[in-house]
Amino acid sequence: MQTELLITGAGAAGIAAALSAWEAGCRDILLVDRREQPGGILPQCLHEGFGLASYGAELTGPDYTDRITERLAQTGVRLALGTEVLAVRGDKTAVLSDRSGLTELCFERLILAAGCRERSIGSLPVAGTRPAGIFTAGQAQEMMNLHGQDVGREVLILGSGDLGLIMARQLVLAGKHVIAVVEQAARHGGMARNYHRCIEAFRIPMIYRATVSALHGRSRLSGVTLRRLDSSAEEYIPCDTLVTALGLIPERELVRGLGDPDWLFLAGNCHRVHELVDSAVAEAEAIGARVGGELAV
Amino acid sequence: MRGFDVVVIGGGLLGCFTARNLCRRRLHIALLEAREDVCTGVSRANTAIVYPGYDHKPGTLKAEMTVRANARFAELCAELDVPFSRCGSLMLSCGEKADAVLREKYNNGLSMAVPGLRLLSGEETRELEPSLTKSVTSALYAPTAGTVNPWELGIAASENAAANGAELLFNTRVLGIRKTAEGYRIETDQEVFACRAVVNCAGLYADKVQEMLFPSAVRIVPDGADYLILDRAADNKPTHIIQYEPEDGGKGFNAVPTVEGSLLLGPSERDNELDFAVSEKGLASVRERAAFVLPGLDLGAVIRSFAAVRPNPRREDGGSIGSFVIENPAPGFWSMIGIKTPGLTCADELGRFAAEKAAAFLNAGPNKRFDPRRSGIKKARGMSWEQRAAAIRSDPDYGEVVCCCEDITKAEVLEAIRRGATTLDAVKRRTGACMGRCQGSRCQQKLLALLARELGVPEDAVTKDGAGSEVLGGGRHAD
Numbered sequence: 001m002q003t004e005l006l007i008t009g010a011g012a013a014g015i016a017a018a019l020s021a022w023e024a025g026c027r028d029i030l031l032v033d034r035r036e037q038p039g040g041i042l043p044q045c046l047h048e049g050f051g052l053a054s055y056g057a058e059l060t061g062p063d064y065t066d067r068i069t070e071r072l073a074q075t076g077v078r079l080a081l082g083t084e085v086l087a088v089r090g091d092k093t094a095v096l097s098d099r100s101g102l103t104e105l106c107f108e109r110l111i112l113a114a115g116c117r118e119r120s121i122g123s124l125p126v127a128g129t130r131p132a133g134i135f136t137a138g139q140a141q142e143m144m145n146l147h148g149q150d151v152g153r154e155v156l157i158l159g160s161g162d163l164g165l166i167m168a169r170q171l172v173l174a175g176k177h178v179i180a181v182v183e184q185a186a187r188h189g190g191m192a193r194n195y196h197r198c199i200e201a202f203r204i205p206m207i208y209r210a211t212v213s214a215l216h217g218r219s220r221l222s223g224v225t226l227r228r229l230d231s232s233a234e235e236y237i238p239c240d241t242l243v244t245a246l247g248l249i250p251e252r253e254l255v256r257g258l259g260d261p262d263w264l265f266l267a268g269n270c271h272r273v274h275e276l277v278d279s280a281v282a283e284a285e286a287i288g289a290r291v292g293g294e295l296a297v
Numbered sequence: 298m299r300g301f302d303v304v305v306i307g308g309g310l311l312g313c314f315t316a317r318n319l320c321r322r323r324l325h326i327a328l329l330e331a332r333e334d335v336c337t338g339v340s341r342a343n344t345a346i347v348y349p350g351y352d353h354k355p356g357t358l359k360a361e362m363t364v365r366a367n368a369r370f371a372e373l374c375a376e377l378d379v380p381f382s383r384c385g386s387l388m389l390s391c392g393e394k395a396d397a398v399l400r401e402k403y404n405n406g407l408s409m410a411v412p413g414l415r416l417l418s419g420e421e422t423r424e425l426e427p428s429l430t431k432s433v434t435s436a437l438y439a440p441t442a443g444t445v446n447p448w449e450l451g452i453a454a455s456e457n458a459a460a461n462g463a464e465l466l467f468n469t470r471v472l473g474i475r476k477t478a479e480g481y482r483i484e485t486d487q488e489v490f491a492c493r494a495v496v497n498c499a500g501l502y503a504d505k506v507q508e509m510l511f512p513s514a515v516r517i518v519p520d521g522a523d524y525l526i527l528d529r530a531a532d533n534k535p536t537h538i539i540q541y542e543p544e545d546g547g548k549g550f551n552a553v554p555t556v557e558g559s560l561l562l563g564p565s566e567r568d569n570e571l572d573f574a575v576s577e578k579g580l581a582s583v584r585e586r587a588a589f590v591l592p593g594l595d596l597g598a599v600i601r602s603f604a605a606v607r608p609n610p611r612r613e614d615g616g617s618i619g620s621f622v623i624e625n626p627a628p629g630f631w632s633m634i635g636i637k638t639p640g641l642t643c644a645d646e647l648g649r650f651a652a653e654k655a656a657a658f659l660n661a662g663p664n665k666r667f668d669p670r671r672s673g674i675k676k677a678r679g680m681s682w683e684q685r686a687a688a689i690r691s692d693p694d695y696g697e698v699v700c701c702c703e704d705i706t707k708a709e710v711l712e713a714i715r716r717g718a719t720t721l722d723a724v725k726r727r728t729g730a731c732m733g734r735c736q737g738s739r740c741q742q743k744l745l746a747l748l749a750r751e752l753g754v755p756e757d758a759v760t761k762d763g764a765g766s767e768v769l770g771g772g773r774h775a776d
C-alpha cells in the first residue's frame with residue numbers, strides 16, 4: 001500500500017495538519033490513530049476552554065473535536081482509527097497494525113502528531129511501597145470521563161500544571177475530597193485562568209515548596225509522606241488516591257534513531273508541549289500547508 | 298479432607314520448581330500458595346542474574362549446583378519457552394586489592410571448570426564495554442553468565458507442573474502442621490489437607506512454617522534492597538552484566554541488561570528491612586554507584602524503583618550461613634530455608650534435589666507421561682512481520698495493541714487471563730504490559746476492563762495484587 005502523506009495521530013494537531021495539507025492541494029492523505037475515536041486527548045477534556053482563538057468561543061474538548069471532525073469529513077482525507085503505527089523505517093515505509101492485519105505502507109512524507117505521554121511517579125526517587133491508587137492526571141481524566149471509572153475518595157494531587165489543576169476541580173465536582181495540590185516550586189505551574197477557575201473558585205488548598213517523599217499502604221494507598229523542601233520537615237497525610245501531574249514528555253519513540261530526515265515533520269505536542277489547543281493547531285496547520293503544498297497535484 | 302502424596306508449601310521459584318520436578322514421579326501433588334499468584338515474594342524482586350558459578354567455595358552444594366544449573370540453563374529455558382539472554386558478565390575491579398579478589402575468583406572458577414573465564418585488563422574491559430568508568434583496572438569476564446526474567450521462569454514452571462497434574466491452590470495460607478500416623482496434616486485458611494510428605498518452600502517465612510511442627514536451627518533475618526529500572530531507550534546502556542564490588546567492602550552493585558531490554562540497577566546498600574518498601578537512601582546509593590561505574594549512563598531515564606527483601610539465614614547464635622540450607626527435621630519433611638542468591642539460577646536444581654528426596658522417601662516410580670515442555674504466551678513483539686501478520690489472521694486480537702510502550706496486544710492479555718491471571722500485576726507479569734516507560738498510565742484502565750469482563754466481575758472488584766488492592770473507588774478498605 002502507499003500514500004503520499006502519512007499522518008500519525010488524529011488528535012487536534014494531526015487533524016489540523018490533514019485539513020491544511022488537503023487545502024494546499026495534497027489529495028492522498030492517510031490519518032492514523034490507535035484510538036477508536038478521533039480527537040486525541042480532547043474527548044476526555046470535558047471542561048470548557050478550547051478554541052478561543054480559532055472559534056471565538058470556549059468549547060469543551062468534545063465540542064472542539066466535533067468542529068474539526070466535521071471539517072475533516074468534507075475532505076477526502078482517509079481516516080484509519082483503531083490502527084497502531086508499529087514502526088517507521090528510514091526507507092519511508094511504515095508498518096500499521098489493526099484487527100484486519102498488518103499493512104506495509106510506503107509514503108512520501110510523514111507528519112508525526114503523536115502527542116505526548118505523562119511522566120510517571122516511577123521516575124521520581126519516592127520511597128515506600130508501590131500500592132494501588134496512584135494515577136497520572138491524564139489517566140484519571142480518561143478513566144473518569146471516558147470509562148466512567150471512579151478513581152478514589154481522599155485524593156492528593158502532586159504537581160500543579162494545568163492537568164493537575166483541572167483534575168483537582170473535576171474530582172471536587174465528582175464529590176471527592178481533594179486534600180491539597182502539592183507543588184515543588186513556589187508557584188503553581190498552570191495557566192492563570194485555570195488557577196482561578198479550578199483552585200481559587202473551589203478553595204482547594206495548595207501546598208508549595210513540598211513533595212511526596214514516600215508512599216504508604218501495602219495493597220491500596222493509605223497515605224503519603226509530605227516533605228517540605230525548605231525545612232525538610234515531614235508529615236504523614238492519609239489518603240487513598242494520589243494523582244500525579246509531573247509533566248508531559250513528547251512522544252517520539254516511533255522515529256527514534258531515524259535522525260532528522262527531510263521527509264519527517266513533527267507537529268503538536270510531540271514537537272513541543274502546547275498549553276493551548278489553538279497553538280498546537282496553528283503549528284500543525286503551518287506544517288500541513290507546507291507539506292501539502294509540496295505534494296499538491 | 299483431601300489427600301496428596303506431597304504438599305509443597307509456597308509458590309515462589311523454589312515451590313514451582315519443586316512441584317515441577319515432583320511431577321517426574323508418579324505422585325499426587327499439591328502446591329499451596331498464600332497469595333493470589335505465584336512469584337509474588339522474593340522471586341518477584343531480585344537481580345535476575347544466572348550466575349556462572351565462580352563465586353562459591355568449590356565442593357559446596359551451592360557451587361556444584363550453580364555450575365551445573367548454568368550449564369543447563371539454556372536447555373531449561375528452551376523446555377519452558379522462557380527468554381534467556383546469555384549476555385556474559387564483567388566483574389570489575391578498580392584497584393589492586395580488588396584485582397587480587399578477581400584473581401582468586403578466577404582460580405576458583407577454573408577449579409570448577411567454569412567455562413570461558415578470562416581476566417581482562419582495564420583497557421580490554423573498556424573495549425568490550427566503552428561506557429565503563431576509566432577507573433577500571435581489571436575485570437573477570439564470564440561469558441556463560443546470563444539473565445532471565447525470574448517470574449517468567451517461575452510462572453513457566455508452575456504452568457508445566459499444573460499441565461503434568463500438580464494441583465496449584467492459591468489464596469491458601471498454611472496455618473498449622475500436625476504429624477499423623479500416615480504423614481502430615483496441613484491446616485490452611487481454606488481447608489485441611491492430608492499428605493505423606495511436605496516440602497516447605499515458604500521463602501521469607503520458611504523458618505516459621507517449619508516451626509509450626511519442628512524447631513528450626515536456622516532463623517531468617519530479612520534485610521531490604523532497592524533497585525532502579527532504566528527505560529530501554531536510555532543512552533549508553535551496557536550490553537554485558539556489569540558487577541562491581543567496591544574495594545572498601547560493602548554490597549556489590551550490578552547493572553543487568555534485562556531480557557525485556559530495560560536496564561536493572563542495584564541492589565542498594567542498606568540494612569533495615571522495610572517490608573518491600575523502597576528506601577530513599579538506598580535509591581540514592583544505587584544512583585551513586587551507577588554514576589561511578591557507568592558515567593555516561595542517562596539516569597534521567599529511570600522509569601521505576603522497587604524494593605526486594607533478602608531472606609538471610611542465620612544460626613541460632615546469630616552467625617550467618619553461606620551455603621544453601623535444606624533441613625530435614627523428620628522423615629518426609631524438607632525445608633528450604635533462607636535460599637537467597639543464587640536461588641534463581643539454581644531453582645530447578647534445588648527443586649530437583651528436594652523432589653528426589655521426597656520421591657525416594659515415598660518410593661515413587663517415574664512418571665512416564667511427564668512432559669517437560671511448556672509453551673509460553675506467543676508475544677507479538679519479537680515476531681517477524683510475516684509471523685505477526687499470520688498471528689493476526691488466526692486471531693484478530695493480535696492486531697490490537699493494548700500496551701503501546703511494550704507492544705503488547707490484546708491477544709496476549711486475554712491469553713494471560715485464560716492461563717489464570719486474576720489481577721493487574723498477574724497480567725503484567727505474564728505479558729509485560731505496564732512495564733514500560735509510561736508505567737501503565739495508558740493501558741492499565743484497558744487491562745482492568747478486560748479483566749473484569751473475562752472474570753465476570755464488576756470493574757471495582759479488580760485488584761492490583763489481591764484483596765484490598767482494588768484499583769477503583771478508593772479501595773474497599775484502607776489498611
Ligand SMILES: Cc1cc2nc3c(=O)[nH]c(=O)nc-3n(C[C@H](O)[C@H](O)[C@H](O)COP(=O)(O)OP(=O)(O)OC[C@H]3O[C@@H](n4cnc5c(N)ncnc54)[C@H](O)[C@@H]3O)c2cc1C
Pocket residue numbers: 008009010011012013014032033034035039040041042045048049050051083084085086113114115116138141162163166251254267268269270273274275276277278280
Ligand atoms: C488535561 C488537559 C487539559 C487541557 N486543557 C486545555 C484547554 O482548556 N484549552 C486549550 O486550548 N488547550 C488545552 N489543552 C492542550 C491541548 O488540548 C493539547 O495541546 C492538544 O489537544 C494536543 O493535541 P495533539 O494532537 O498534539 O496531541 P494528542 O491529542 O495527544 O493526539 C495524539 C494522538 O496520536 C495518537 N498516536 C500516538 N502514537 C501513535 C501511534 N504509534 N499509532 C497510532 N496513533 C498514535 C494518540 O492515540 C493520540 O490520539 C489541554 C491538555 C490537557 C492534556
Ligand SMILES: Cc1cc2nc3c(=O)[nH]c(=O)nc-3n(C[C@H](O)[C@H](O)[C@H](O)COP(=O)(O)OP(=O)(O)OC[C@H]3O[C@@H](n4cnc5c(N)ncnc54)[C@H](O)[C@@H]3O)c2cc1C
Pocket residue numbers: 306307308309310311312329330331332335336337338339340341342343344345346347348469470471472498499500501502506522564605606607608636637638639640641642643
Ligand atoms: C535481593 C535479592 C537478589 C537476588 N538476586 C539473585 C540473582 O541475581 N540470581 C540468582 O540466582 N538468585 C538471586 N536471588 C535469589 C532468588 O531470588 C531466591 O533464591 C528465590 O527467589 C527464592 O525463592 P523462594 O521460592 O524461596 O521464595 P519466594 O519467592 O518468597 O516464595 C515463597 C512463597 O511462599 C509463600 N508462603 C509463605 N508463607 C506461606 C504459608 N504459610 N502458606 C502458603 N504459602 C506461603 C509466599 O507467599 C511466597 O509466594 C536474589 C535474592 C534477593 C533477595
